[in-house]
Amino acid sequence: MSKNMQVLLASRPKAGVSESNFQIVERDIPTPGPGEVLVRNHWLSLDPYMRGRMNASKSYAAGVEIGDVMTGGTVGEVVESNHPRHKVGDFVVGNTGWQLYAAAAGETLNRVDPDLVPLSAYLGVVGMPGATAWTGLFEHCQPVAGETLVVSAASGAVGGVVGQLGKMQGCRVVGIAGGRMKCDYVVKELGFDACIDYKAGRLYEDLKNACPSGVDCYFENVGGPTMDTVLRVLNPFSRIALCGMISDYNLEEPYGVKLIRSLLVNRVRLQGFIVNDRMDLYQRALSRLGVLVSQGRIKYRESIAEGLQNAPTAFIGLLAGRNFGKQLVKLV
């Protein structure tokens, strides 16, 4: 291939994201400058946080400008290097965006070992989502053996890791996911004690049954009515790691959470967080997760879209929960 392909932000979504918010362009393959590395990307990660970057308003990071390449984590192969730490043939993870080739500063890339775990895992369980799960669980939920941990979006890239780590920690782990198929996977493959299909419409009753001793830790990925329902079953002194609110991202008017009083009555600690706030934990989390995944003690599942041109559709599907496990785009 002699050309680069990029996906640009063409316009900002009003509420739901549509294909027309993106533009696919062909460009020359860039020439790496001093200290830079040319990477041929193999995999692109699609993650819910990207929805926030499509807005004009500031989220925890500045938004993507109209006409810019969409932001995104990637793993690829070094094809040219002007940086002493990287050599041709190395595999590296970075944040080089929705494109086939990127020239990136060497310091922003981290070498990964394709023999330890498959390359794509460095964008999922052994990447940003895995480190997010680790940080939220151990730093903010702080589960103790015997406690009950509830995880929303339990079959997702983050939720699946949270629950498996929670089981290792000796917790009762209850997932919440959309549909019987995802719930079966969460229990039978990932080893959660139970998983509730929120689409069945009995979330409160099902939660009460699945958590006979109440809920001590809640790892929140979705927000909205799911959060409002889990607030009803919290125990005194429980902890909430607020990682994501995907159910709100596409709404013009966010859902109003009624049971805030549960946070008072139960003296709950709720901590909003993003993984980058604790870069001190990042490498430690990833090296531990790499070992656990290579030993088969942490399992994961991927939804793979083929080809960069299919990234917009896959991203829209991710926001609607149509993915099953970590959403990736295969570029090579």
Add this chain to the structure above:
Amino acid sequence: MSKNMQVLLASRPKAGVSESNFQIVERDIPTPGPGEVLVRNHWLSLDPYMRGRMNASKSYAAGVEIGDVMTGGTVGEVVESNHPRHKVGDFVVGNTGWQLYAAAAGETLNRVDPDLVPLSAYLGVVGMPGATAWTGLFEHCQPVAGETLVVSAASGAVGGVVGQLGKMQGCRVVGIAGGRMKCDYVVKELGFDACIDYKAGRLYEDLKNACPSGVDCYFENVGGPTMDTVLRVLNPFSRIALCGMISDYNLEEPYGVKLIRSLLVNRVRLQGFIVNDRMDLYQRALSRLGVLVSQGRIKYRESIAEGLQNAPTAFIGLLAGRNFGKQLVKLV
């Protein structure tokens, strides 16, 4: 006086509290048993938490049963003692309820010094509300000099102390209160930097103007739309001490808080708490507050109802914000 008077819970309120929820009865003055002390109460404290105790559902403490004496903090004089630590003529604080006389276990009473601060202050600034302010501010808000602290119900028993301690800590302190008179008091008497009258209907604009560097700490006493508005002006890594939600207590359906996403985006730590969770801090807070009040460095204001028979009306007024400062009932 040869009889005791008590206020009983006659029925549970559906939403708003009315006089008919209470019953005033005359009883014999009790005889203290072994280890007990007979106290003649001088002051009864009225506090928002009592609204929760009127419900059947468990709040952080068990509710008051129908026909029981309403729960409440009191300060009074020992008139008979079967306990070695208390002698006739001592003044003690305790939780002896809405009544003129009480026989209470000696261990549940703490002696106070009427020469340091006025007796009534041991139910307010140098009592449970003062310790609540101390715990929420220093343990949960953890303000640092130069930060901006917002306090709702700023003229109240808790809020007034929070703001004055925040000023000593070197913060910019902004109160929220209902009405021009309360706001004037908060700024001119208590020394807050600014106070916003939420009844003026421009809370968001006024908050933005009063907090040009955003909000780092929020001490929350009211909840509801006030909370939703403060969530819009929070800074990254801000801290919320969730102490009370008085705006919700009388609603059948609680207000839905829309801007939960601000907790995520700004990586906020929110901690629900009650003062009793940190009894380790209680005496330290009170001895420090006692000194500060006796030195005139912490000011306070009281709303005084005369006579136990007026306690129900005063309590209903407190829930509606008709008090101005600490609400007390004078019994002697």
